[in-house]
Amino acid sequence: MYLKCTSCRILHHCLWDSLSRTLLEGLLEHSLVSTYEPKEFIFHERDEAYGLYVLCQGLVKLIKSAQNNKQMIVALVHPGQLLGVTFALNGGLFPMSAQAVDLSTVLFLHRKHFDDLLQRDPSLSLLLLSYSNEQLGQTLNTLIDLVALNVEQRLAGALLQFAESAANHTNSGLVCRLPLRRAELADYIGTTPETTMRVLGKLKRENVIKIERRMITFLDIQRLRELAHSA
Amino acid sequence: MYLKCTSCRILHHCLWDSLSRTLLEGLLEHSLVSTYEPKEFIFHERDEAYGLYVLCQGLVKLIKSAQNNKQMIVALVHPGQLLGVTFALNGGLFPMSAQAVDLSTVLFLHRKHFDDLLQRDPSLSLLLLSYSNEQLGQTLNTLIDLVALNVEQRLAGALLQFAESAANHTNSGLVCRLPLRRAELADYIGTTPETTMRVLGKLKRENVIKIERRMITFLDIQRLRELAHSA
DNA sequence: CGAGCGCTTGAGCGTCCTCAAGGTTCGTGG
């Protein structure tokens, strides 16, 4: 289900701010848009990287799997961000899979058009380089958190991320929709659903958070920060 | 202690194979060389990245630290490889520290000269991009190993790396020098020195390896592969 | 209204960490 996307506004923001107008329009002209249902894969680990993906709407998780049917959510991708960074250039393979969490609209640019753009504006590759480095830095943070922090600290950290990205104030505190299900949350912080539940339960009992369905209320965000950062 | 390095041969290999001769010579002309004793730092986490580093001789570890004086060896850098990838371009901060393991010779290229090179040959940035992606892929592998594998599997994997990179055949099996001390080995596979010792002891008792001082003999490398890959 | 999936909680146990102590190697200076 491919459509031309000439009216997509998301590209005018975020990463692409520093690009020239001609580049942006070239991107809009040659790229293809498709939508993905929740749990649908955009690409799989070890797929050949035929091009570049940009998320327009929705939420996508990047996951890496191991043999023993364990997996880890390596990153969450928000609208305006790239998927699969630039493995497309190597003609290489994706090191992880991309799977829609919510209904998502994704823009795809084939490698050949991408190469054209790079020819026209060499500064594009520098932008991508800084993006790739950003990704690397994020992954290193995930890595060190995994060895140095316990589950409660990691969970607190993840919840704080959600709070910062999409929370609304109400009279009882910050409120936002949990973007991930319990099992996904577990994969995100590198633990099991059961352990995630137990720690969530502890936070609820201590009146740090409140959860109803997919909505989470941050009753004591200061306490949550203490839990995330201290020993 | 800076010296001009016009005779360094290492740059003619490895990463730089695909660069033009003029670029290579520009690199040799403008870069500075210094040597580092074991345990000496080349740069620290959160340092401003003033330029690019290339390892000519020796061995360097990239480490990331957490509050609770835990740390993790994020990568080992061998001669011909880059340190700190290209955080230099952002004018950003290093996300990890670089510390010499063995006596090491390191080439430094200031950002301003690096920018000149990028101007002259835009394909350089693509090369760096693929290098950065390679790093990211490696880090993702470390990450998934950490959540999906136990200590024995990770240790077996690390030992196999050493065997592949620098082993000599003898009549009793493959032999090589362990590049890391016990505590470093522990930081490399994300555990404690004590646990590392216990698993090493188990492997010795089972006649999979033999260790004397810093020399390790691989008595049954096939068994080691089984331990690394299976559940 | 029923089936399936997601959520929640419990019991038991295994892996790995912590703390502690003793032995060995290495470097340095007398």
Next chain:
DNA sequence: CCACGAACCTTGAGGACGCTCAAGCGCTCG
């Protein structure tokens, strides 16, 4: 050349954190 201290290596005992397996409940959607 030897002696000493420091860093490193090695092993033990004990315990905590988080995983596994299992079961019941609730929501949601066909």
